[in-house]
Amino acid sequence: MSMDLTGITNKNEYYTKHYFSAVFEENAKDRISSWSASAKTSKEMRTLWAMLRQNAR
Numbered sequence: 001m002s003m004d005l006t007g008i009t010n011k012n013e014y015y016t017k018h019y020f021s022a023v024f025e026e027n028a029k030d031r032i033s034s035w036s037a038s039a040k041t042s043k044e045m046r047t048l049w050a051m052l053r054q055n056a057r
Contacts, residue, residue: 003028 003025010020039047046054 002021005020005024008020015024035047038045039050
């Protein structure tokens with residue numbers, strides 16, 4: 001399954017298509033999983049998307 005990269009622009013083809021289709025997706029999944037796990041175990045830590053949702057209200 002490929003990741004939705006809406007809003008991400010590859011200016012001047014700085015990264016290869018392979019990087020975005022394989023490497024970036026794996027790195028992003030690892031980072032997002034790490035943030036989610038940290039937020040679940042800590043009362044002070046919140047995920048970035050939770051903070052955005054709170055500020056949007």
